[in-house]
Amino acid sequence: MFAPRNPAVRLVASWTDWKPVDLERSDDGWWRTRVNLPDGDYEYKFRATSVSYFSLDKEVDVFDPYGVSISEDAEENTILRVRGGKRVDVAYAWKHDDVPLPSNRDLVIYELHVGDFTGGQGDRGRGREYEKGRFKHVAEKLDYLRDLGINCIELLPVKEFPGKGWGYSLRSLFAVENSYGSPEELCRLVDEAHARGMRVLIDGVYNHADSESPLAKLSYEYWYHNPNPDPEEMQWGPKFNYGYYDAELGVYPARKYVNESLEFWVGTFHIDGIRFDATRAIADFKVMRELTDVAHRKADGIKPFFTVAEHVPEDPAIAGRDDGAPMDAAWQDGLARLLQAIVIWREVDGNVPTDLAALATKLNPAINGYKRGDRFVNFIGNHDFHRILYLLGHDAGVFDEAAFRRVKLGTALLLTAPGIPMLWMGQEFGFSAAKSLEPRPLDWTLLKNDRNSDLLEFHRKLIAARHAHAAFRADGFNVVLSDAERSLFGYKRFDEAGEMAVVLANLLDRDAGGVEVSGAGLPDGAYVELIHGDEVSVEGGVLRTTLGPSEAKVFLRRG
Numbered sequence: 001m002f003a004p005r006n007p008a009v010r011l012v013a014s015w016t017d018w019k020p021v022d023l024e025r026s027d028d029g030w031w032r033t034r035v036n037l038p039d040g041d042y043e044y045k046f047r048a049t050s051v052s053y054f055s056l057d058k059e060v061d062v063f064d065p066y067g068v069s070i071s072e073d074a075e076e077n078t079i080l081r082v083r084g085g086k087r088v089d090v091a092y093a094w095k096h097d098d099v100p101l102p103s104n105r106d107l108v109i110y111e112l113h114v115g116d117f118t119g120g121q122g123d124r125g126r127g128r129e130y131e132k133g134r135f136k137h138v139a140e141k142l143d144y145l146r147d148l149g150i151n152c153i154e155l156l157p158v159k160e161f162p163g164k165g166w167g168y169s170l171r172s173l174f175a176v177e178n179s180y181g182s183p184e185e186l187c188r189l190v191d192e193a194h195a196r197g198m199r200v201l202i203d204g205v206y207n208h209a210d211s212e213s214p215l216a217k218l219s220y221e222y223w224y225h226n227p228n229p230d231p232e233e234m235q236w237g238p239k240f241n242y243g244y245y246d247a248e249l250g251v252y253p254a255r256k257y258v259n260e261s262l263e264f265w266v267g268t269f270h271i272d273g274i275r276f277d278a279t280r281a282i283a284d285f286k287v288m289r290e291l292t293d294v295a296h297r298k299a300d301g302i303k304p305f306f307t308v309a310e311h312v313p314e315d316p317a318i319a320g321r322d323d324g325a326p327m328d329a330a331w332q333d334g335l336a337r338l339l340q341a342i343v344i345w346r347e348v349d350g351n352v353p354t355d356l357a358a359l360a361t362k363l364n365p366a367i368n369g370y371k372r373g374d375r376f377v378n379f380i381g382n383h384d385f386h387r388i389l390y391l392l393g394h395d396a397g398v399f400d401e402a403a404f405r406r407v408k409l410g411t412a413l414l415l416t417a418p419g420i421p422m423l424w425m426g427q428e429f430g431f432s433a434a435k436s437l438e439p440r441p442l443d444w445t446l447l448k449n450d451r452n453s454d455l456l457e458f459h460r461k462l463i464a465a466r467h468a469h470a471a472f473r474a475d476g477f478n479v480v481l482s483d484a485e486r487s488l489f490g491y492k493r494f495d496e497a498g499e500m501a502v503v504l505a506n507l508l509d510r511d512a513g514g515v516e517v518s519g520a521g522l523p524d525g526a527y528v529e530l531i532h533g534d535e536v537s538v539e540g541g542v543l544r545t546t547l548g549p550s551e552a553k554v555f556l557r558r559g
Contacts, residue, residue: 004029013044043077052220062214092187120441149463173261199272273306288326316369373418389432412552480520506547
C-alpha cells in the first residue's frame, strides 16, 4: 500500500484467518510484505493508523485503493486471485482488437446507465426476466443499439461507488463497480462493442471522491483539499488536491493516483475515450491537459481516442487538443438548453425559443467558439436533465401526438446539426421520467405503442442518413431561412466534396403552409426528402415545400 504519511499499516486477510500482519515501510512510501499463496481466490484489506483530521491516530480498515475487484458485501474486502503463482487482476482474451472503429467526427453517442438500461418492464434476456442491470445485459443489447445506428456507447461511472445511484461519488479509481459485474464482464462488453464497430467511452470522475473512500480515511490532506475551496454548490465530496507536492518523494500524490488509473483503464479495458465529469471544478487547464495526455499516450497509435469535458458554464477554450487545449471536445450545454426551450416552447435557463439568431450561432462551428464540429457534443437530454417528454407534459402541458411531434422536431435538429450528437438512453423511443438518482429502469413495453415505435424508427432513419451522407458530419453550415414572425428556420449543410443537404423546420405546433427558400445558392435539380421519401425540384435556385405543425424536413440533392 502507498501510504507515506501513515505511521503503521497492517494486512488483514483470509489466508491469515483475518489476523493482522505488520507491513514494512520503504523509503518510496510503499508498505510491503511477501506471502506465498497457492493458486486460489482470497480476500484482504489494510488496517492503518489514520492521519486524517476526523480519525487522527485511530485504526481504520480500507480496501486496496489499487484493487480491481471489491467484495459485494458490507466488508468491502479486496478480492485477490492467484493463478500460476501470480496475482491476476483481469484475465480476458481479447478477440476483436483488429476491428476498425469510427473516427471522433463520425460518432453518434448513446449515453447509458448500466444499472437502468436493462431490467425494466418488458425487458427479457434469453427467456427470463432480467436481474438488476449488469455489464452482461448491456452486451446482450448491443445489436439493438447497432441497428439503431449507434457507433459509440458512453457508460455512466462504472468504478466502485456506494449505494444504487449513478456513481459520481467514487470510492476507487481502479475497482470495477461490483454490482455491475466482474472486470472480465466489462472487458467482454467492450470487446463485443468493438466487434460491432462501436466505441466505448466511460464517464470519469477526477475532481472528487466519496467521503468513505480509502484515501480519505487514510490521509485526507495528502490527497484532498482541506477545506474544500469550491463554492458549496460544487462540493460533492473530498476534492483532489492536484497542486499538493510531496517534496520528500518528489510526487504530486493526487496526480500520481489519477494518472495511474487512467493508464490502467485505457490499457486494461481497451476503452476508446473518457468523458471528464465536472471539469469546471477541476479548473486547472494544465492539470487537465496532463491527465488527457496520459490517456492519449496509452491509446494513440493503437486506435482512435476521445476526451470530452463536461464544462458548465461553457468555455469552448477547453476543447481542441490539437491546438493545445486540454480536451478533444466538450458538451455544448447551451445548445441543449436552447433545443429544450424550442421543443417545449418555454424559456429554459434564459434560452428563449423564439431567438433564431441564438440558434444560428450555437449551431455554427465558425462562430460558436469551437471552430470545428468534432470539438463539441450536442444533445437534447442527458442524465442531468428531466427527460424531454416529461418536460413537455410537466412544464408545457403538451401530451400525446403533439408531444411526439415536438420531440421529432428537436431530434431532427440534433441529428442534422454540426457537432457530434448524443442520445440519452430511452430517448429514441420516448421514455419519459423526471430526473432521479433512484433506480429507474427503462420501460421497454413502450415499444408496443405505435407512437413510441414510430419515434424509434424516426431516430433510426435520421441516424442512418447521418452515417450515409458526409454533409451532415462536416462543418459546412449556412442559415437559409430565418422567419421570426412565422418561427421558421432552415440551414444548409455541406462538405468540401460538394455534397449538400437542406434542413427546414417549423418551430411552432401549427401548420405553416407553404415555405420557400431562395437566394441560398441551391443548385437546380432533384432533391429527395429523407424523412418521407418525397422528391422536389429546385428551379431557379428556389426550393418550395410545405411544413405541418412542428415538422422538419431534410432535403438531399440527388447526384
